[in-house]
Every structure is written in structure tokens, then in C-alpha cells.
Amino acid sequence: MARTVGVRFRQAGKVFYYDAADLEVEVGSYVVAEAAQGVAVGRVVITPEQVITNEAAGGEMKRLLRLATPDDVEKAEANRQRAHEAVQQAKAKAADQSLDMTVASGEFDLGGGQFTAYFTANERVDFRGLVRELSRDLGTRVQLLQVGDRDRAKLTDGFDICGERLCCSSWMTSFPSVSIRMAKEQELPLNPQKISGVCGRLFCCLTFEYEDYRALRGTLPKVGALLSTPSGEAKVTAIDFNREVVRLVLTESGLPVEVAAIDFQLQHGVTVRPMELVHKIEGPLRPIGEARESVPTRLPGRQAGLPRPRREPARPARPAAQRPAPPEPPAPAQPSAGAQPAGEGQKRRRRRRRGRGRGRGGGGQAAPPAGA
16 A cells, blocks of 8 residues: 655645655655656655545555655755756846746756746747757756746745735645635725736735635625614714724714624624615504504404405396396195194294304203294
8 A cells, every 4th residue: 555645845835745655754854756847855744644535646646766865955955056047047048039038937857957947928939049058058958838927926936015925935835716806895996006916916815814804794784874773773884894893874963983893793693684674664663552552443344353244246237128027926835734834844943043053151042842
């Protein structure tokens, strides 16, 4: 099973994974490995016990050649000084040949037989003549690689407007994705000259506090919004994100007020109630006492608590000429001996239903049957 280690060849550079095999390495150990631009001296930053499988997975890993000796470390330092002088020669020769390119940095491999220079250019450049002259003067194989503006700043190193060393050269191993929306969220000037670094791109530090600004802005109202406060209606004039303070102006008195963001969260929770919502929903509501006095206890035309009777749709009246004649009443039948008079059964059923409707506590008695 391979013993994977992470090696870095320059400060804040990308971490490359190698198979340590039987070499005993620790964090900070110098090793010799085959890099993309030749054999180079690197430093172990991740030991086999610290390697995350997902990061080291992918492709066949190369083996470390050996542990670096003190002579290897001294030779690598000498090659850095030599590479600095070679870069100055490359810049001078590029200017002599009127090449529209900027040589940013360069490096020699451990053996000193290959020199790699990194440059930036806005358009395609024919640098074959520059490569021939550099190879003749340096006595080595020369290779030119084009990089972007951010990589140029990372390789060149320096200080930015904040007075600190460039983050990409000191500790950042990769470039974050930066957009103008991040500057808007932090209420920074949208002038590219004021929010761009030495590389000409937007500050990488715009991403450092972007999530905090978004989280805080989500709990605070927007500038110009009308709010309902314990002191009355107020308008938001400004938000100080550094102090986490909201500046308000009371509508009635015009008094400026500063409220901490934590107070808004305690009063409104995670959302702020706008004044438009108060006017729309809470405005029509009246006090409880006044509402009780104004609400009638009984609706006109029917008893309270009873359902509204269902109204049948009115039928259109027919013309008098088309109305059918009313049927003649049938002749009364002669009652037979021992038969009950007509309609007596209906009366008895009505009296029974009337007695059931009174219930047990009604106090009434059912009507006796006919003939009792």
C-alpha cells in the first residue's frame, strides 16, 4: 500500500501528492521529487497520517526520489538567485526585440540544465527568437510559459494597498471566484480602480467577509424602508455593518436613532416587519373593547345561532293564458262503518312528533291516541 505524502515546492504553492515508499518523512522535511518542470527540492507539508483520501485520489502517483541533503538545499537556493538574474536578462531581451510581453518570474531545475520563464501577454507573441538568445547566453534549455494576471502577481510577490504582503503569495493556495456582487453586498465603491489589486482583478479579500455580510443583511432592513418600532414609525437611513448598527429617523419627531442589530433580532426575530405590512394588515384592526361593542350579538331578521334558511330560486310566472285550470277537488268518500274519520291519522302523527321534539326535559306529554 502506498504511503502518500503532500509536497509543496514554493510558498503558498499547490500541494502535490507522492508515494513516500520506505522514506521516513515528517512535516517540514525536504525531499527531492520530479516536478512538472524538472527535478526540484520540495518540502513535506502533509504526512501519510494526515492525508485525506479524496484529495490524494486520482491518477498514478510518482515516487519521491530521495530525502534532500544539505547540499541539495544549498544548490536550490543558489538556483533561485541565478533564476532572478536570468529573469532580468529575459526582460531586457524582450524589450530589445519589442515583444509585447511581461516576464514575471523564472526558475531552474535542481540540476540547472533547464530554465522555465513565466510571462503574460495580451495577444499572441512570437518569442522563438527570445528563446534562442536566452539558451545561448544561459547555456541551458529554455522554456517559456504564459500565465494569467493573478498567477503573475503570485509569482512576482509584493505588497498591496492595505500595506500587507499579497495573500496569494503568502498563504493562499488557490484563487477564489470573485464577482462585483460581493462589492455591492459590502457597500464598497464600484470603481474598479478602488477595488482591484496589483493584478488588475478584483480583490480576493472581498470573499473573506462576504458570507458574514450576507448573513447580517438578511436580518436587517433595507435603507429607505419604513419600520414599526416601539417609538412609532421610523425610516432606515443607513446601516453600519462594521459596528452592526442600524440608523433610523422617527417619522413624527424627526429624531435620529441608532439601534444595534442584536436589538432588531430580539424584537423582530430573523425577519423585519415593514411598515407597509403594518398599514395593510394591522391598520384596519381596532382595539378589542371597541371591536366587542361594535359587533352585534344578533343578526337582523333571524335568531342568533340558527343557520340561515336556504332560499329557493324564484320561478318565472307563466302568462295567464297558458296557466292550466286548477283540478277539481275529488268527491268526499263515504266513511265505512268502524273506519276513522279522514285526517285523523295525520293529526295523531303530528302530535307524536310534537311530543318527541320537546325532549325529556320538555315538560309536555304526548297526545293520547284518538278514541282513547
